[in-house]
Amino acid sequence: MVDRQHQQDDTRYAVDIRVFVSVIVIAMAVSFGVGVGLGPSNGSMNVVGITKPSPAPLPSVTSVQVAEPETIVASGVDIQDLHEPAGQHLLVDIKGIESDFLDSEERLAKAMVDTVNHAGLTMLSYHCHKLIPKGVSCVGVLLESHISFHTWPDEGVITLDLFTCGNKPLIPVVSTIQELFGIGINIEMQWSHELRGFRNKDVKKDPDNDNYAVLDHNSDLSQMVWSPIDCPHKEQIVSTLTKFQRVDIWDLVGLEETPSYEDAIKHNLQPGDPRWITSEIVSPTRFLFLDGVLQSENSTHKEYHEALVHPGMFSHANPKRVAIVGGAEGATLREVLKHKTVESVTMIEIDEELIEILKTHMPVMSNCSDLMGRAENCFDDALTNLVVEDAKAWFLDRFGREATKPTSSEEMFDVVIVDALEPQMGSAISKDLYDTAHLESILKSLTEDGIMVIQIGRAPTILDPRPDIGFNAPREKLFKNLEALEDVEAMFVYEDPHCGFSEPRAFMIVCKSSACRTLFYATSDEIDYEIYARIVRTHSKARALSYFDGVTHLGYQVAPKAWETIYCRREPTPFECAYRHLDFKMPIYEYSFESSEEENPFKITAEWEGEGDDKAVSETHVFANVDIPKGSYIMPEHLASSLILSHKAIDNLRDNIGYGGVKVIEDFVEFVDTFGHDSKAEGTKRTLVEVGASYLIRSVESKEEANIGRWIPPHPEGKRPKYSPVYERHRLSFDVFAVATKDIPKGTELLKYTGMWDEP
Numbered sequence: 001m002v003d004r005q006h007q008q009d010d011t012r013y014a015v016d017i018r019v020f021v022s023v024i025v026i027a028m029a030v031s032f033g034v035g036v037g038l039g040p041s042n043g044s045m046n047v048v049g050i051t052k053p054s055p056a057p058l059p060s061v062t063s064v065q066v067a068e069p070e071t072i073v074a075s076g077v078d079i080q081d082l083h084e085p086a087g088q089h090l091l092v093d094i095k096g097i098e099s100d101f102l103d104s105e106e107r108l109a110k111a112m113v114d115t116v117n118h119a120g121l122t123m124l125s126y127h128c129h130k131l132i133p134k135g136v137s138c139v140g141v142l143l144e145s146h147i148s149f150h151t152w153p154d155e156g157v158i159t160l161d162l163f164t165c166g167n168k169p170l171i172p173v174v175s176t177i178q179e180l181f182g183i184g185i186n187i188e189m190q191w192s193h194e195l196r197g198f199r200n201k202d203v204k205k206d207p208d209n210d211n212y213a214v215l216d217h218n219s220d221l222s223q224m225v226w227s228p229i230d231c232p233h234k235e236q237i238v239s240t241l242t243k244f245q246r247v248d249i250w251d252l253v254g255l256e257e258t259p260s261y262e263d264a265i266k267h268n269l270q271p272g273d274p275r276w277i278t279s280e281i282v283s284p285t286r287f288l289f290l291d292g293v294l295q296s297e298n299s300t301h302k303e304y305h306e307a308l309v310h311p312g313m314f315s316h317a318n319p320k321r322v323a324i325v326g327g328a329e330g331a332t333l334r335e336v337l338k339h340k341t342v343e344s345v346t347m348i349e350i351d352e353e354l355i356e357i358l359k360t361h362m363p364v365m366s367n368c369s370d371l372m373g374r375a376e377n378c379f380d381d382a383l384t385n386l387v388v389e390d391a392k393a394w395f396l397d398r399f400g401r402e403a404t405k406p407t408s409s410e411e412m413f414d415v416v417i418v419d420a421l422e423p424q425m426g427s428a429i430s431k432d433l434y435d436t437a438h439l440e441s442i443l444k445s446l447t448e449d450g451i452m453v454i455q456i457g458r459a460p461t462i463l464d465p466r467p468d469i470g471f472n473a474p475r476e477k478l479f480k481n482l483e484a485l486e487d488v489e490a491m492f493v494y495e496d497p498h499c500g501f502s503e504p505r506a507f508m509i510v511c512k513s514s515a516c517r518t519l520f521y522a523t524s525d526e527i528d529y530e531i532y533a534r535i536v537r538t539h540s541k542a543r544a545l546s547y548f549d550g551v552t553h554l555g556y557q558v559a560p561k562a563w564e565t566i567y568c569r570r571e572p573t574p575f576e577c578a579y580r581h582l583d584f585k586m587p588i589y590e591y592s593f594e595s596s597e598e599e600n601p602f603k604i605t606a607e608w609e610g611e612g613d614d615k616a617v618s619e620t621h622v623f624a625n626v627d628i629p630k631g632s633y634i635m636p637e638h639l640a641s642s643l644i645l646s647h648k649a650i651d652n653l654r655d656n657i658g659y660g661g662v663k664v665i666e667d668f669v670e671f672v673d674t675f676g677h678d679s680k681a682e683g684t685k686r687t688l689v690e691v692g693a694s695y696l697i698r699s700v701e702s703k704e705e706a707n708i709g710r711w712i713p714p715h716p717e718g719k720r721p722k723y724s725p726v727y728e729r730h731r732l733s734f735d736v737f738a739v740a741t742k743d744i745p746k747g748t749e750l751l752k753y754t755g756m757w758d759e760p
Contacts, residue, residue, distance in 0.1 A: 064109075066123045086197030087145060088170045090162040091229060092177050095188040097158060102151035105130045105138075111180040112140055112147060118180075119173045121164060144168075149181075156184065163196070171226065171236070192229035195222070219292035221248055230255045232279050237286065237361055242353035245291050249361050251284035258282065260299075286362060288329070290354075293421060298364055300500030301331050306548040307496040309335035311556050312415055312453035312509050314530055315520040319414040322346070323445070325391045326420035328354040330366025333378045336417070337368055338535050338544050345384050346413075348391040355379070355386075370538045391420075395441040415451050416442050422457030422475070434478045436485070443487040443512060452510040454478075459495040459504040460562045466569040482510055483722050489514045490683065491723035493563050494556035498547070504560075517683030521557055524550030563725040576726040579712045579734070586739075588633045589626075591693040601626045602635075602750070604696055620696040621749055628744040634708055638692025639736040645672065647685040677757035681731040682720070688735050699754045706753035707744050711737035714759040 101107055105128050116123045122143035129137045139148040142164065149160035158181055164170060174191055182189060225234060225248075233253035240247050257279045259269060267281045275281050286298040296304065309332060313319055322336050324347040336345050349355060358365060359377070368374040368381060375381040387394060397405045442452055456475055460467075467476040482488050490511040497504040509520065522530075527550035535544050568577035589601040597603055603625050609618040628634075650672060657666050676689040700706055712734045720727055727734065735757075744750065 063127045064125060066113075066125055084165065084197075084199060086195070086199030087163055087165040089194045089196050090170045090173060090191065091194070092160045092162075092174065092181075092189065092191040093157070093229070094160075094178070094182055095155075095157050096184045096186045097151075097156045097181065098183050099134075099153040099156060101183045102153040102156065102158060103134050103136065105136050108136050108149070108151065108181075109138060112138055112149070115162075115173065115176055115180055116140060116142065116147060118176045119162075119170070120168065171239070175236075190229050190231065191234070193222070193226035220294035221250075221289045221292040224287065224294065225250050225252060225289075228254075232282075233284050235284070238357060240357070242351050242357075244351045245354070246289075247354060247357055248289040248292070249357075250287050250289070252287060253279050253282050253284050255279060288358070288362060290421065294501060295421075296329055296331065296362070296365065297500045298362060300498065301329070301365060302546045303496065304499035304505065305331040305335050306545060307499060307505070307556075308332060308419065308453065308455055308507060309417060310545070310548045311494060311507070311520070311553055312417065312451050313339055314522075314527060314534075314553065315509055315511070315516045316414055316449065316451050317519065319451075320344070321411075321413045321415075323348065323413045323416045325416065325418045325442075327417070329358050329362060330355070330378045332417055332419045333384060334366060334368055334371075337374050337378055337381060337383060338371060340534050340536055342383060345381075346387060347384065348387045348389055348394050350388070350390050352388045355388075370540050370542070371544065372537045372539060374536070392435075392438045392441075395438060395445060399441040399444040400437065401440075409447075412447050413445050413450060414447055415453065416446060418442075418452065418454040420455075422455060434474070434481070436481045439478075439481055440485055440487070443485055443510075446487075446512050449511075449513040449515055451512070451516055454508045454510070456493070456506045456508050458501065459506040459560065460566045462562045462565045464562070464566050466571065467566050468570070472566070479723055487512050488722050490517060492520060492728060493559050493725065495560060496556075514683035517681060518685045521681070521684050521686075522553075524554045526550070527553045558729055559725050561729075564729055567725050574721065574724065574726065575716055576712065576721075576724060580726060580730065582633065582636075582711075582737075583631070586631045586633060587629070588636055589628055590637050591622075591635055593693070597625070601628070602693070604693065620698065622693070622697045624744045624746055624748050624750065627746050628740050630740050630743050632740045633711070634697075634738045634740060634750070635692060635694045636737055638694045639690065639738060641692055642736050643689040643691050644732075645676070645687045645689065647687065650687060677735075679731065679735050680720070680757070680760065681727070681735070684731070694738070697750045697752050700751045701754050703753045703755070706751045706756070707740060707742050707748070708738050708750050708752040709741040709756050710734070710759070711739050719760050 109126065109128050112126060113123060124141045124143055126138060126140035131137060134153045135151050137148075137150045139146060144164040144166060147160070147162045149158055151158045160177065160181065162170065162173060162177075171193060177191075178187070178189055225231075228234075231252060231254060233251065235251040236248075237251060238247055238249040258277055259267070259275065259281055260283065263269075263281055263283055264276075266283075267275070269276060269281075287294060288296045313322075313336070318341050319339060320341055320343045322342055322345045324332050324336065324345065326349055327333060327347060328349050328351055333345060333347055336342060359379070363377075366378045367376075368378040369376045378384065379386060397403060398407045398411075443450075446452065456478070460472060464470065464472060467473070467479075479491070482491060488510055490513075492509045492511075493506060494509075495504045495506045499505040509516070511517075519526075519530075531545065531549065538544050564580065568574060568580070591600055591602045591604075601624065603623040605621045605623070606617045607619045607621075608615055610616055650669070653665055653669050653672075656662055657669060672687065672689050675691075675695045676687045679686040679688060697708060715721075738752070738756075
């Protein structure tokens with residue numbers, strides 16, 4: 001009863017919550033409306049101490065209409081290039097400019113208009129804004145596109161960009177911009193030229209347009225000089241068209257370059273000097289570009305030209321008459337003139353203007369003043385015969401199949417060096433230098449043991465495609481042309497990574513006689529001796545060769561693996577490519593003198609003859625202690641330790657025998673004659689002598705009876721190829737390793753064919 005009564009009392013005061021909330025909301029809305037209606041207006045309020053800021057005025061704008069597009073077109077301006085969806089973009093940043101100039105809308109606008117006029121462009125209108133508190137922004141609308149800039153007066157900085165459609169060169173505008181906008185004392189400027197849009201890739205040489213050769217993102221000139229904006233120093237020295245090609249010479253200092261040895265000496269840099277790690281005192285490098293392609297630079301010209309000239313020159317025993325194709329710089333000529341053996345140098349260069357330009361602007365290239373017995377300038381030396389002609393026509397006229405100016409044998413050359421644009425570039429003046437007719441005429445101009453040297457462009461990588469397709473296809477065509485010539489006996493490729501190019505530079509030596517292998521594969525000490533004997537001395541007492549020596553040449557003797565890899569992508573795959581490495585699936589059977597007979601896979605026995613002190617081994621036998629499957633490697637460690645002797649060394653030993661009393665030398669020479677064999681790399685004049693257990697294997701006259709043979713079988717064509725990086729790289733392995741030519745059951749004697757090392 002009590003609980004029910006309490007419930008009745010609570011119910012008397014209950015209110016619906018929805019009604020309550022609604023009443024409250026309505027009351028608030030009515031109160032807000034009354035307050036707004038009866039409150040003071042904005043004008044009647046007076047708040048002491050608070051001032052409402054007025055809105056900032058917009059910058060003043062100056063707009064000037066200069067010309068109507070219709071008028072320009074009607075006046076006969078050629079706008080064909082303007083319709084191509086491509087253009088050139090010039091970006092320029094300048095620092096150190098006077099503040100007053102950068103804050104003057106009138107002076108800046110005049111500089112902009114003058115820049116456009118000097119560039120031969122057409123201004124339609126421009127608009128400038130004077131900024132607050134300082135600075136000016138301007139944009140000019142051109143018939144060709146636009147020009148714009150922004151200034152920071154307090155910092156002394158202006159950033160400017162100029163974009164134009166068409167192929168009219170923009171690089172000359174850089175100096176105009178520097179002159180008109182670079183108002184100050186310590187001006188710093190950086191700039192970049194970029195190609196934009198989608199241009200016609202088939203840009204042809206045009207005598208009226210000196211930009212034809214570099215309207216390409218991939219040109220060396222564009223990538224190395226024009227495009228980078230962060231170069232501390234970038235100066236154009238020469239930009240001109242000769243009768244045959246575009247010539248550009250630039251001085252350049254890269255942002256991350258640090259002082260060279262000469263820079264440090266010149267500026268007396270001491271340990272701890274912060275300039276060691278900046279480009280502040282770096283001397284500019286001078287670059288030569290022909291048709292946009294990098295040719296030479298003054299900082300690495302010694303490395304490049306020594307690598308080009310001397311491996312070939314030292315592969316000839318006595319080069320007297322030398323010819324150079326191209327080489328307008330004179331640096332190739334300089335290196336040839338360092339050889340005492342040389343009696344004449346004929347240089348055939350088609351571009352006389354280029355020679356004179358380089359004499360003036362890159363004189364270090366043809367400087368022979370330090371060489372004893374040579375002229376101040378290499379071109380003026382008594383041994384130099386400069387011929388300004390087309391090299392192909394010159395050789396064909398004298399040594400071609402239909403020669404019109406035949407020459408005598410006395411006028412033939414020992415060495416010809418082709419220092420022209422590489423075959424991949426397809427240059428108009430050098431592409432015909434690599435066709436069969438010209439190559440054949442060069443080979444005909446060589447003496448019987450003559451040598452041709454060619455620079456063949458960038459070195460390949462293992463990522464490159466089959467050599468007859470892609471970028472390297474012209475080089476592969478050159479190789480095939482050379483391989484097909486009867487006069488060619490051997491071809492070697494080598495490369496050097498220190499020539500100043502972004503990738504290692506490649507070269508080729510072509511020999512009329514396989515005898516050139518003797519010197520090309522000479523030891524480092526042999527080359528060093530030849531350098532001592534053949535290179536001229538200098539007035540300064542410095543070494544005439546800065547880069548090339550015996551050890552450097554030793555590095556050229558084994559071409560990097562990429563050459564072999566690309567060669568083996570030929571179709572059909574060359575025979576020798578199957579033998580580039582030992583087959584991991586095949587077992588190796590080695591003999592150990594320390595192990596017991598039971599542990600060895602071979603058992604060695606001997607037959608004796610004579611008695612007492614005269615008792616000696618008459619014959620040895622090697623038997624299989626285990627079953628040896630066909631293709632297994634037989635004693636490779638012993639064979640790999642074979643002694644390598646030059647024919648000259650063996651001849652010297654024979655001469656010593658003539659003096660008598662040296663029985664040990666006589667016995668050794670007899671051992672060499674019995675167990676030695678000549679290298680199959682024809683012309684190397686090397687004998688390999690087995691000194692391990694392998695020489696104990698008995699020889700037989702019948703090839704069918706033998707069960708041991710060379711690792712690499714004879715070439716199916718009966719002769720090794722003229723060009724094969726595989727044979728050249730693995731020549732020692734091919735000269736020593738042996739395999740089982742058939743299954744050899746346990747207890748069977750191992751027999752090797754007497755002539756196994758004589759087969760090709």
